[in-house]
Amino acid sequence: MNFYRTFLAVAGIVLLMASSAQATVISGTATSYYFNGGAGGPSSTPIKFGDGVHSVTSHWGATSLHHGYIDGFFYPEGDAPIHYSDVAFAVGVTDISQITDASIFSFSDRTPSLCDAICDPDGVGDFVVVRNVLDGYYGVLRIDKIDYRDSESEEDGFLQATWWFQTDGTGNFVSPVPEPSSYLMLGIGMLILLGYRVRDLALIKPV
Numbered sequence: 001m002n003f004y005r006t007f008l009a010v011a012g013i014v015l016l017m018a019s020s021a022q023a024t025v026i027s028g029t030a031t032s033y034y035f036n037g038g039a040g041g042p043s044s045t046p047i048k049f050g051d052g053v054h055s056v057t058s059h060w061g062a063t064s065l066h067h068g069y070i071d072g073f074f075y076p077e078g079d080a081p082i083h084y085s086d087v088a089f090a091v092g093v094t095d096i097s098q099i100t101d102a103s104i105f106s107f108s109d110r111t112p113s114l115c116d117a118i119c120d121p122d123g124v125g126d127f128v129v130v131r132n133v134l135d136g137y138y139g140v141l142r143i144d145k146i147d148y149r150d151s152e153s154e155e156d157g158f159l160q161a162t163w164w165f166q167t168d169g170t171g172n173f174v175s176p177v178p179e180p181s182s183y184l185m186l187g188i189g190m191l192i193l194l195g196y197r198v199r200d201l202a203l204i205k206p207v
Helices: 004-021 178-204
Strands: 026-037 047-050 054-062 067-071 087-088 127-134 138-150 155-166
Touching: 026 047, 026 054, 026 138, 047 138, 047 155, 054 087, 054 127, 054 138, 054 155, 067 138
Parallel strands: none
Antiparallel strands: 026 155, 047 054, 054 067, 087 127, 127 138, 138 155
């Protein structure tokens, strides 16, 4: 009897968990520093983000104050370039909810010159889609601020960005709506738990 009740409870919990499992878009912020003054040429600290299992990585370079580009390659001094990601300027995007299929954008090794929120006419920094070349997972960057200084001997600066990462590997960055089958599974799970509760109460003998 105890085994039967335990089985019902576990089955109900599993169904509830399965019905509530949805693809999740996670987000955060990143800061990357840029330096161009040595024999190795321009370099930046990597912009890497993800869910702890999958991730995307890119680098950037400054072109002028409030302008820069995102690069899918890293160019270590004396070594062959490392190709982390393909990148695409998300033309016309001013909000992450507009990206429902990231694969439609034109990907290359490097974006054209981008604007941060200060130089962009709409007051929102440009959006860039970053795609991992190995597993195809997508991330999105919004260029919030580019600070850049150029002297006679060197250039330096930093980039601040907001990022989003789609954990299910698709290019849809809109919060998912549960399908009818998910509602059905949720209902079944709740009924099983309710049945377990009713049966448990029925076994209580009156004093």
